[in-house]
Amino acid sequence: MVGKQFPSYLLLLFSWLMMNQVTSEIPTSKNGCPSHCGNVSIPFPFGIKPGCFLDEWFEIICQNDNSSNTIPKPILNRTKLEVIEISVEGTFQVRNPITFLNCSDKQIRESTNLEGSPFKYSQNNKFAAVGCGAIALMNSGEASVGGCSSICNDTAYGNSCNGINCCQTSIPSNLKSSNTSFLNLPAEGSGNQCKFAFMADQRWLESGSTNISAIHEMVDVPVELIWELYHYSTYDIFGTFVETNSSGFLEYNCYTDIATSEYGCYQNSSCDVYIANVNQPRLQCSCGSSWTFEGNPYLLEGCKDIDLCKKDPNYCGEGYICTDYRGAVGCSPPEHKKSPLEAILIGVGSGVLVLLFLSASAWLLTKYIKKRRREKFFKQNGGLLLQQQLSSGEANIEKTKLFKSDELEKATDQFNMNRVLGQGGQGTVYKGMLADGKIIAVKKSKKVDGFKVTEFINEVVILSQINHRNVVKLLGCCLETEVPLLVYEFISNGTLFRYIHDQNEDFQLTWETRLRIAKEIAGALSYLHSAASFPIYHRDIKSSNILLDEKHRAKIADFGTSRSVTIEQTHLTTLVCGTFGYLDPEYFQSSQFTDKSDVYSFGVVLAELLTGRKPVFMEAEEGGSLAASFILSMEENSLFDIVDARVLKEETGEKEAIMAVAKLAKRCLDLSGRKRPSMKEVAMELERIQKSVKASDYVEQNVEVVEYNRNEMTAPRNDVSISTWSASYGGIASLSDMEAPLNEKHMVTYK
Template sequence: MVFQLVFQVIFLFCSLNPFLAEAQSITKGGCKERCGNITIPYPFGMETGCYLEERFRIDCNSSSIPTLDINGTSLEVKDISVDTANNIQVNFPIIFQNCSSKTSSRDSLVVNLEDTPFSFSTENRFIAVGCNNLALLSRNEATVGGCMSICNVSSSDASANGTICNGINCCETTIPSGLDFFNATLQVVGDKVKDGCKYAYLVDQNWFNLRLDNNISVIDMDYVPVVLNWRIDLGLYENMTLNGSAYRVTNLTSSGTSRCSQNSTFLRCSCSSGFQGNPYIPDGCQDINECQSSPNNNTICSWDLICQNLYGGHQCVKLEIKKSRVKMVGLGFGVGFGVLVLLICSWWLYKVIKKSRNEKRKKMFFERNGGLLLQEQLSSGEVNVEKIKLFGSKELDKATDHYNVNRTLGQGGQGTVYKGMLADGKIIAVKKSKVLDEDNLRQFINEVVILSQINHRNVVKLFGCCLETEVPLLVYEFIPNGTLCQFLHDSNEEFPLTWEMRLRIATEVSGALSYLHSAASIPIFHRDIKSTNILLDEKYRAKVADFGTSKSVTIDQTRVTTLVLGTFGYLDPEYFQTSQLTAKSDVYSFGVVLAELLTGQKPISSMRSEEENRSLVTYFIVSMEENHLFDILDPQVTMQGKKEDVMMVAMLAKRCLSMKGRERPTMKEVAMVLEGIQKSYGTQKSQHMIIPQEIEYDPNGFMEGLWDLASSDTTGSSSDSRLASSLDRKPLLINIK
């Protein structure tokens, strides 16, 4: 028992030996050792008398960030090595241009380490990222290094971030040995230059290779770590040792624990193999060996090593304690198993505490985001619970790949929309709000409840929401083909919007708004109808979107209205007098969309002259009154649409754009007129009508007839037949032969 106890004590000393070596001070006696989490070894120091010379002085500011001044430039110190390599790692700036994440441009950098103890290590690499980006290192107008990254439009963002520097969107090169001055610049090459962010930087190769494991994106940084070699000026060092102001390395030659190399100018030292510490202070290098294997395969612990640590290097008698290998393995297994159990328990405890904190945060967010109000609505029995789903934060986080920027569908004033895929394969759009007014939680929840019950083929479906996150998340069906605005105003020669598609989209949107105004269980006014809020699905069918559900709603016994203030160019002119948006406000905004569909022009455009009027509404109405309508129509409309059909839609748009709301039709009337035109267009197309070039008609009389018919209470086939009969009586239409 005593023998085993003695063995364990000696084994403990042997095990602690590396820690004793590491505990050996590597600073000058009586000097401060650390700044923040960085150890400052001699010949560096932070206080007068603690560093070899002024150029090795480290400043430790109030934030405990160590900095080194080199030729007037202050560089943040990340690490200092003295035992095996004389290196110091510091932060150096990145040069960049045309980068949206940067507030300014810095496309060149001059670094001067001349007349200092420092030079750039060959452990660094010069990296250039971007399309057709030529990055050069020059010295005295002579190029000493550089590389060029070429374009590849199919490359991923990973390549552009420098994940694989193979010359496509990212390249790297070495630097010459002993480099102490360079001028780094960026140049754009190629006849057709792809726009995009370009940047370059000198960086520690080891850090660059490991940055992916630490999930570090270089473009988000202003500085990266660079390795500098440092050395001691031999002449200055000898003068300082003569007057006693510096430690003297033993005869400036190799000893048993350290070795030094020198030339006529500089001195460098390092610890010998098997030793660790600081070779620039007396007895700074310590033996790090623990135990050795004896010829008879038993374990021998060096007692000399323990004595050296305990008694300052005095010679001691070696004590050999032999133990069978089986028992040693058993002891090692026991200790290892105990450590493993401790680690597993610590990990389990950490997970339990983390899970508990996450659950508390989710509960706090759920209550703050109106979860209790929503539960109150669901438990009241007035809401169809099956149509509302409360998504979990983990489910949506996984569906959007942790809200990856590559999944972004669009951004607006209220939040960002991400594309996601649920576990069952369903594609969704997740809207992440920027902020939520806590005073309007009840209105927000009311809108979620009501809009989730809308069931119309031309309204984007709200699947549900997530209230467990810092801001609410709304989950919609995914609409793949973007917005009507993109197809109207962004040139797309491969797939232009035909007259038939424009007429169908207008009919579908008017039907959706008519449903919201009059057919829904509670009337809903959209109040922000515009071409960017009309989405197109895989068959280019219209879907009305964005009801402002991330804002607030007002609910009473008769109607629900969102409090979105509208968009300039689409906004009802009566709003400026009454500060109220009504159902007729949606009619006016829809009239602007009709004018967009007919002309292909934006509601407000600087391309039109002041004489033509910047406002599309005024430009459109004036052109109709002066009989110049067909001069401003989109070519797709004039080439493909029948003149009488185009004039009917134009007159309908003009009535919707009346300055006074009472003079505008209802959305139900608008939908009936467009449905009649679309049916007439389909009949004419199927029977190949012969259309005369010039047609006389009375537009005012015609439109009044349509309003009278649309406002009647008849429905079903009777209504359709009356509409067809009315249309047949008007001189605008052609009899089928």
Template sequence: MVPIILWLWLTTTASVAASPQSRPGCQESCGNVVIPYPFGIGANCSFDEGFVVTCNDTFNPPKPFIKSMNLEVLQISINGTVQVNNPVITSNCPGRTNGLDLFLEFPFSFSDTYNRFTAMGCNNLALITRQDTIITGCMSICNVSSTLQTGCFGISCCQTTIPPFLKFINASLRSIDPNKDQNDCKYAFMVDYQWFRDKDIYATRDMEYVPAVLDWTINGTCINGTNSSTGSFCSANAYCSRNQMWSSRCYCESGYEGNPYLPSGCQDIDECAEPSLNRCERFCLNTPGGYNCSCPGGYLSFGYSCLKLPNNNSRTKVIVLGTCSGLGVLLLLLGGWWLRQEVNRRKETKLKEKFFKRNGGLLLQQQLLSDKGNLETAKLFTSKELEKATDNYNCNRILGHGGQGTVYKGMLTDGRIVAIKKSKILDEGKLGQFINEVVILSQVNHRNVVKLIGCCLETEVPMLVYEFIPNGTLFHYIREQSEEFPLSWDLRLRIASEVAGALSYLHSAAAIPIYHRDIKSTNILLDEKYRAKVSDFGISRSISEDQTHLTTKVQGTFGYLDPEYFQSSQFTDKSDVYSFGVVLVELLTGEKPILPPRLEECRSLASHFILSMEENRLIDILDSRVRKEGGKEEILAVANLANRCLDLNGKKRPTMREIVIALDRIRFPNDTSTIKQRCKEDEGADEFAGPWEATSTSTDSFFGVSVSTTSTLLFEKSS
């Protein structure tokens, strides 16, 4: 079998080499290297600028170079790799210039399959870093007998694997022991490990270049079997495959060979011309992409074989014919069933691709590729992963229904419990803004904000995957208090402080300021330790950009909406402050934001609260647990803060950062160190350094309202 397989491989290789590899009228090789399309030498000979090759005739024989990076080409494979001469990076080596960093242009990246990052020298710590983050590296040491060492296993030479899609080498060469001499000669390079393992490792140090393998892909629409103006690039009789980076490659279909990127580049293989390519016992008939077998008279065709029929035994003929006919019908039924399954599978695949494009998948791909290496901020889940996680969206897994979709509880394959939101139909005109919000909010990382893990765009409506928060909403605990978990005054203050910190982060510390637009107690979840988590950013709805601020365009909830918003139609950070003020009043009173009908009273909780403050009867509307557990000064301070948040003039409302400071002063009146630490965690130490030493920590006054002169009036009703 081995000689037959070897002969078959040589025959196929020769056949492919004989077929055209370059565009008509273009140079097919440079020196000893074949230049197949999509690479090309000269104008209009390559797929795009990234695949342009120059042929340097000053060498004998001539040498090809990738124009965009000036790297010498050693070999190109149409299966997605190119072997190049990669420079050896040195440090403090006599007669050698210290190597420069190497950055690969699109569409190239270092192959993690074929390459190994290699370092040589004594006391050498070689690292590849990105923005102070170590990507990979290894250490090589020497001892007295190290000159006798063979192989690359850490003595004088070390190797390590690299992550996928690596596009640069910025090797940092330093001594392992910082107290030792840093001026030893050190080497580092990316190398094709199959080439390196057959070489003398010490001779490699004297080389300026070593072979390395680059992966390449094409950035275009992946449509099978076409090559037209639609943007597809695979030829007829070829199929397209996308990788993890959503870039594409073409491959000839089974039974064809050649260059799948050229029009008509995949040619039919004549299996009947070579006996080793077919399994027919007698006659072979070549067909496009395959072949058929037949038998002479007196024989019955059975698969690839021919069964001789008896001459005089008609009963035997009938048995043989009946058996074969039955098997043929069975095979036909099985084939029809398989064909139907295959057709359905392809329809499903095309439908998923359609949904993926319609839901903005290509735009999300572009956003991730341009995100400077932050490629794991939002994971793209497949529809099958989410079906498995939710037990095919079992109704028992439903956590709740909202204005923007249905939320299911699910478990991923790695064991994580998640909440999966099936959104409503998305306006296709807002897909670009929707994808932009997914990218940005997936990078929001705050302990009091529900984390967006990823999304699925292969379904008719987008699916969003969040971390699972087990203990329900703050609204539930305010309305239905129980002895098992009483909503104490201290816990109310802590929850208010955590929500304020989260909103302050979104407004001031996030990469792009984010306005929530729907702050309410039902959107504040409590985790297993009853810590607050702000949720529901309305991602399934469209977004709009207001100058440099990103705002989530949702309608909001009556009772929480800023009155100023109705007049100006401009949603600002102070609008979130107003909604937060309503939540503070809920925590104080235990009432809903819309009160039940009462004679001569306001329907709005906010208006009712403001009127009670003006008439000095705050005590009448407080929740019984708040009156029992809270100190008068603390309650008054929170009430004054809520009153400021509900000011009809947005400019007079405090910022969320000021609210965080005020709440922490109420919680820790005599502990400035705790407040400072909180500010460092939520906002950054630099922004709050300084004022604390000059500011009193007393609870006597908040935003100009004196506790000593007002508390008696507001609480006198109780007496």
């Protein structure tokens, strides 16, 4: 009996010795510390017992319910999150709770607040909402940072989250805290059905094995977090960059040569120090990716070279000599005896020939690769689609320049993050300066895929057909980079949203300025709808897509989701896209976008200009919708209770003009698109209101003169009408000016 068990015992002992040998060769945890909790590996700086983790944020509690059949669960002690997987590359996966609405037997839980911790939510996650007509917002603090809405279809549940009964959206960068709220907007068939929302790892959400309709039976989903090492830093007397925390010096460091300012980590690893904050640099180490090193770079001698020749002695074949230097494996035939002179001559001659051959080959290969990459990116970024548009005669881009990639890289300082002007759903915008000193804005798309490329070419074609002083001008594009690039004129004074909702002492948004900006936007939209070569629907009109130039003139931007339509078309059928608070309810229900959908969004912008309130707010009244509360105030004759105090405190006596604009905004916000005015009618009405305001100002300024000369006037003062004063005012651009192509004789300067 003993004899039969002995070989098994030896086998187990041998396996244990091999495991310990591998662990000693490629360590992941500190010496003498547990390396696993259940099936999860726990690498340093995480650890299970005192002395094994960096600080309390990285402490893992290995939780066991004392059942022999239960696998222990690793719990992050400070956050109480269950850990699924940890990577020394700076990420780890945890279980994140689902937020439910109208779901029986479900507790209301929110995502963990990570403020003050070295953790944040990765942008590899997606925010998703599931349910018939579910409309969910992702909030951080008191502000909404994202959200999505699903289309109701009781028969369409499945394994994909494509907008029908399930929607998803990206999350912002550097997100530390998040909570979920639902909007109760009217949606046919939604009722009080169970709806829920969550943030989850995109790879899990889009996996074919994930059943969307079965998620409501779960209580949490996997989410990816980023862990970072933030510590105060100092230089010691030997020039070593030593990372410290409140408890003193740590046993890992990131050294530097003061003469060359080159950072590094422990031997066989590489180091990066990101100065996100002057007092809190971020240290990130990694085992050299270009060599065959593996292990944990945060441990002394944690990165080990995997010698392929030792691992497989017959790698090169019998009789051949195998060499492995930092991952470069070489195979050479058996050596034979050579004289010293012969060896020197052969070595020198071979070296010269190899050097010449490698130099010529590298030059030719670099030139060939660069050419092929440009050709590949040209096709990848929609070059063929753009050529098709040109050959069809639908686009007119004779004046649009095709920029070189190195020209734009130099202009933006290699797309430096310090040059970022803003980020949106379509991409990131950088500020740049060309060689001739001209300031530009360069838009870099987020991803290179068919959908994004189509949007990019769509924006090029649409903007190339637009020539209007209140629309951001397209200067050109670049198709030979990894992601498509658009080059615009630089608009210096930011967005209208910032001036409405943030106080700015340098520029006061007076009532006269608000009225002028509203007229300029309406004129541009009227041009797009009825005066361009093809009618163009913007589809995302909002105050953050309206920029102000150096003279604070309004310019409409961001045409990534715009569409041009033929004269015969009355609407455009698409997947619902737009921004909460500005979205046309009729379009949301029917998915049919018309010119009246742009009118509705403009009506919300008018309400913003009048009230100074955001289109969606956290208060419960009227579902948190500016459009709803604005219409209610008009119906209850309480408009001036919500008008922006910065408008009322001017005491200009222009309440009639404010009421006229408010009535126009109410018409634009009519739930029935047929009852809304066209943008041309809106532009004409705003021009009439502005002229009447200017005329009233002129009357008030000259009333003393009229009174003084009343005995000399041939007609009574009551005969002076507003239309008479309006006709005498010559400083306002006419509607025909706004619709005509931009040239010098039509330029209007607002003072």
